[in-house]
Amino acid sequence: MTVCRVKDLRLPLMNVVRFREVPILQQLRLEERLLRTSTDNWCLINDGTSAPTIVMGISGKPSELLELGSVLKDQVPVIRRFTGGGTVIVDKDTVFVTFICNKDDVPGVQPYPRSIMSWSGLLYSQMFQGIGDFQLRENDYVFGDRKFGGNAQSITKSRWLHHTSFLWDYEVGNMGYLKLPVRAPKYRLERRHMDFICRMKEYLPRSVFVEKIVKAAETYFAVRPVKLESVDEDCGSENFIPSTKLLMKQELTEAWASCPENIASSG
Numbered sequence: 001m002t003v004c005r006v007k008d009l010r011l012p013l014m015n016v017v018r019f020r021e022v023p024i025l026q027q028l029r030l031e032e033r034l035l036r037t038s039t040d041n042w043c044l045i046n047d048g049t050s051a052p053t054i055v056m057g058i059s060g061k062p063s064e065l066l067e068l069g070s071v072l073k074d075q076v077p078v079i080r081r082f083t084g085g086g087t088v089i090v091d092k093d094t095v096f097v098t099f100i101c102n103k104d105d106v107p108g109v110q111p112y113p114r115s116i117m118s119w120s121g122l123l124y125s126q127m128f129q130g131i132g133d134f135q136l137r138e139n140d141y142v143f144g145d146r147k148f149g150g151n152a153q154s155i156t157k158s159r160w161l162h163h164t165s166f167l168w169d170y171e172v173g174n175m176g177y178l179k180l181p182v183r184a185p186k187y188r189l190e191r192r193h194m195d196f197i198c199r200m201k202e203y204l205p206r207s208v209f210v211e212k213i214v215k216a217a218e219t220y221f222a223v224r225p226v227k228l229e230s231v232d233e234d235c236g237s238e239n240f241i242p243s244t245k246l247l248m249k250q251e252l253t254e255a256w257a258s259c260p261e262n263i264a265s266s267g
Contacts, residue, residue, distance in 0.1 A: 012105035014041040014221035016214055019228045024049040024090055025079055027098075029242040030231070032082045035100050035154060035161045037240050042100040043217050044163075045210060048092040052174055054078045055165075057085045057152060061255070062247065064182065068256035071177050078247045083163065085139070085152030089177055093169035095206070097213055100161045106220065111155045113139075116162050120151070126219065127212045132203045138185040141166075145187055146198035166209075168200045 027046050034042050054066065054076055062068060062078065065087045071078065076089075090096075099120070103111050109119045121136035128134035132143035141149030141164065154161045175193040188196050200209065217223050256262060 011220070011222040012041055012102070014043055014101075014217060014223050015226040016043045016045070016217065016223045017226050017228055017231060018045045018047070018210070020047045021050045021092060022046050022228070023051070024053050024055060024096070025077075025244065025246055027096060028055075028079065028081050028244040031098050031100065031161060031163060032154075032242045032244055033240050034231070035156065035159055038100075039102070041102060041105055041221060042098070043213070043221075043223070044096070044098040044100075045213060046096040047206075047210060048168075049090050049094060049096070050092070052076060052089060052091040052171070054087065054089050054177060056080050056087045058082060058243075059084065060087055062252055063255045063259045065179055067177050067179060068252060068259065072249070072252055072256060074177075076177055078252060080245055080247060081152070082243045083152035083154045083161070086150055086181060087178060088150055088165050089170075089174045090165055091171065091174065093167070093171075095166040095168050095200075095209065096163065097166065098161065098163035099217075100159065102159055104158070109160075111160050113153045113155075116153055116155075116160055117151065120162050120164075123216050123219070124149075127209075127216045137187050140185060142187075143198055143203065147196055148198050148200050166200055167197055168206055168209075170197070170199065 027044070027049070031044060054071065056062070056065060056078065058080060060080060066078070103109065106119060109115050117136065117139060124136070124141060125134060135142050137145075139151055140147045141151070147167075149164045149166045151162065151164050172194065178193065180190070180192070184190070214223060
């Protein structure tokens with residue numbers, strides 16, 4: 001474990017990488033590579049992504065989660081990521097925050113989703129102290145009963161990853177690409193997307209939010225800024241093959257054709 005002294009405390013070192021509007025596919029592949037091939041702790045902050053993109057969990061089924069007719073017509077990219085969790089549509093107004101940690105560097109956190117979420121909930125509670133009515137509800141970050149942050153995890157033998165997509169803002173029309181999920185948090189109460197989510201911009205400035213993330217990380221780690229360009233130099237992983245992938249048009253078309261409503265109309 002690499003450590004450095006900060007105010008006479010010995011804290012594990014965390015590399016903090018901040019970037020802006022990196023394509024979400026590139027970011028997810030970077031996260032997966034760092035989780036599986038690096039031995040360092042990382043905090044990645046991507047301030048927006050370059051184009052509207054749908055991101056599904058590893059077991060997500062497009063026919064159940066997406067309005068595929070509209071997705072295909074408008075040529076919206078669809079990614080299946082390497083973590084579990086729900087489906088989101090992200091764009092330049094989404095802020096992404098990822099923590100990748102050695103399990104032994106975060107005392108008291110067991111390598112299980114509930115334990116990791118408890119830790120992250122405490123970290124973000126510090127950040128949002130006095131801002132809105134912040135809560136961790138089921139697996140979501142909310143102000144009151146409206147969601148602004150969706151989470152997912154990936155866990156290996158000695159490391160874990162927790163990443164969040166924060167809705168700084170959103171385009172109402174983009175939410176029409178997503179179906180109401182069959183499995184939804186109980187607190188959602190079958191509310192439509194517009195009644196279930198909220199915009200973070202109504203609560204604090206974007207630049208302040210990003211700075212607060214780094215400040216909160218300093219409670220648990222000695223943080224070290226790292227440039228995105230140098231990450232490859234720190235992590236030899238030439239043979240790494242990511243499982244995160246962009247779904248091809250043919251795959252989406254076949255999923256659309258298999259939807260019950262389309263089978264019925266063609267029968």
